[in-house]
Every structure is written in C-alpha cells, then in structure tokens.
Amino acid sequence: MGNVSVVITSYNQNEMIREAVDSVRRQKLRPDAIIVVDDGSTDPASVQVLDELEQADDITVIRQGNAGPSAARNVGIRAARTDCVTVLDGDDRLLPTFLETTVGLLDGDASVVAASGWLRTFGVLDAVVKPTGGTITDFLSRNACPATFTFRRTVWEACGGYDESMRSGFEDWDFCLSLLAAAATAADTTATGQEPRIAIAPEPLIEYRTAPASPNITSMDKRLETMRYLINRHHAAYAAHLTDALLGIEATSIARLNLWERTVREHPALLESQPDSRAFMASPTYGDGGMAAAARLRS
Incomplete structure (x- = not known):
C-alpha cells in the first residue's frame, strides 16, 4: 500500500x-x-x-x-x-x-x-x-x-x-x-x-x-x-506577484498570435478563406502586436 x-x-x-x-x-x-x-x-x-x-x-x-x-x-x-x-x-x-x-x-x-x-x-x-x-x-x-x-x-x-x-x-x-x-x-x-x-x-x-x-x-x-x-x-x-501575473498573460497572448501568424504564412489561403482572418487583416488590433503581425504578413 x-x-x-x-x-x-x-x-x-x-x-x-x-x-x-x-x-x-x-x-x-x-x-x-x-x-x-x-x-x-x-x-x-x-x-x-x-x-x-x-x-x-x-x-x-x-x-x-x-x-x-x-x-x-x-x-x-x-x-x-x-x-x-x-x-x-x-x-x-x-x-x-x-x-x-x-x-x-x-x-x-x-x-x-x-x-x-x-x-x-x-x-x-x-x-x-x-x-x-x-x-x-x-x-x-x-x-x-x-x-x-x-x-x-x-x-x-x-x-x-x-x-x-x-x-x-x-x-x-x-x-x-x-x-x-x-x-x-x-x-x-x-x-x-x-x-x-x-x-x-x-x-x-x-x-x-x-x-x-x-x-x-x-x-x-x-x-x-x-x-x-x-x-x-x-x-x-x-x-x-502582479508583474509575474501580467507578464504570464502577455506571454500567452504573444505565443498565440505568433502561432496564428506562422500558420497563415504556411497556409496563405487561410487569409482569404477565413472571415475572421480577412476581418483582422482589414482592421488589425492595436497595442497588442496585432498591427505588427498584419504588416509582417503583407511584407
């Protein structure tokens, strides 16, 4: 036991x-x-x-x-x-x-x-x-x-x-x-x-x-x-532990955004076939890395 x-x-x-x-x-x-x-x-x-x-x-x-x-x-x-x-x-x-x-x-x-x-x-x-x-x-x-x-x-x-x-x-x-x-x-x-x-x-x-x-x-x-x-x-x-809590949330947000960006780079057709992706590229989010990700994808 x-x-x-x-x-x-x-x-x-x-x-x-x-x-x-x-x-x-x-x-x-x-x-x-x-x-x-x-x-x-x-x-x-x-x-x-x-x-x-x-x-x-x-x-x-x-x-x-x-x-x-x-x-x-x-x-x-x-x-x-x-x-x-x-x-x-x-x-x-x-x-x-x-x-x-x-x-x-x-x-x-x-x-x-x-x-x-x-x-x-x-x-x-x-x-x-x-x-x-x-x-x-x-x-x-x-x-x-x-x-x-x-x-x-x-x-x-x-x-x-x-x-x-x-x-x-x-x-x-x-x-x-x-x-x-x-x-x-x-x-x-x-x-x-x-x-x-x-x-x-x-x-x-x-x-x-x-x-x-x-x-x-x-x-x-x-x-x-x-x-x-x-x-x-x-x-x-x-x-x-406020700093650790906020940085932990930010790290998760960045990781998910980077994963989406890599996926779209590997499968560019997703930008046109997914309504949410099209909407994001037409009006990227501001202040959370979204605009930078959209610019990288168009460059």
Whole structure:
C-alpha cells in the first residue's frame, strides 16, 4: 500500500465510472482506499453501475444529493485516512504508473505539495497535453496542473478544501492557488530556500476524455467572469506577484498570435478563406502586436 487514497467523483457517467475504477485497480502502486462519491446521479444505468461497485470489497461508495464537483471531492477527501489523496473525475482514467510517480514526487521533496503528469487526451481530441506545474506565480495567469492530481491531505485541511460555491468550472485552478498559498504560509521558505510547488512528471499519466459538452470545454464561456472571481478571492497573491501575473498573460497572448501568424504564412489561403482572418487583416488590433503581425504578413 502507498499511503494514498483515490477519490473518484461521478455524476451520470454510466460505464465511464467503471473504467475510472478499473484504471485505479491497475495501478502499480496499490492505493489504500478507492472512494467513489456520486453527486446525485439520476440516470438509471449510472445508478446500476454504482450499485454494482458498492458490492465490491475494495470500494467505498458515498452518495449525496447534487452539490457540484467541489462538494463531492471534499466529501471523499474527508473520508480518506491517508497522508496523500488523489482526485480523479469519473470520466477520466489513470495510466498504471500514476500513483507510483506522483506519490514518489511527494515523498522525494518536501517543497512539493501536489503532483500530477501530462494528459493523453481521447475522444474528440487525440493529443498529449503538457502542463508545467510550478510555484504560485506560475498559476496566476493560467492553471498549470490537471484536475487529476495527488496532494498532501494536511495542505487540503490548511486551505479549507475546494470552494463549493464554484460549480461552473475552474474549481481545480482555484484549489491549486489555495493549496500553494496555504503551504507558503505554513512553510519556512527562508530555511529551505524553496517555495511550495506543484510538480508535473514529464510523461503522460492521465487519460483525459474530451467531448464538446464536457464541463472543462463549456466553462471557457465564463472564463473572464471566473478569472475576476479568482483574482478577488486570491487578491493577496495577485497583488504580491502582479508583474509575474501580467507578464504570464502577455506571454500567452504573444505565443498565440505568433502561432496564428506562422500558420497563415504556411497556409496563405487561410487569409482569404477565413472571415475572421480577412476581418483582422482589414482592421488589425492595436497595442497588442496585432498591427505588427498584419504588416509582417503583407511584407
């Protein structure tokens, strides 16, 4: 056993929840507990799967009324009795070395408060996504850790857990900020010389399901609104690292503009075939590098 529990949250996910459980059972490092928290599933097929899982000796199923993913995770983590906890969404899967790798990262470095790995996506997108992790400054302009990760239970307690009022996405980003801020408050960074950080193993450790209606995709519609909430909630961190936060956003903006420019150079027909590209070239944006990019493309 690895002194780690896995909390899987589910809501009307049918056979996908069984796939998530089976991926935990296949781990090279066996967890001490597998806790499935059902957030009020109403679909009969999903309820049937949960009923069957409840009969297994190695699984604890907790059922609650629909309260959102944050509340479901907190309930599962509260039920865990191990030093480390892994959270896993019920429609995703762990690759066999996830627990071994993430628990190893936590055991090997006291400054690491949480750990995860790259994502191998499947469904509508077939790709390897490579989040970078880091200290709190790396998380101010974007989320740098997957929602599936392993963390120290003591830090979850110190930060107050997931924000249960967040039901429209980005609650995992908020939780990472809370974890890092709580760890920084508790740690003597002057003695260790290291800020608390979230470590990412440079290899795919998660199979991440992508679908047009998945919460992580639909939540992008409310990104600006959610960003305002995050900044207000973590105002002290943003104020203390304002330069890093702004430069992080600027770096992302420049990278996306450069990617678009390279793509158009390689495929010039896009300038005429895409209405948005035609509109941009006819009236480039000002003050954000847009006009310079348009001029380069015409030169």
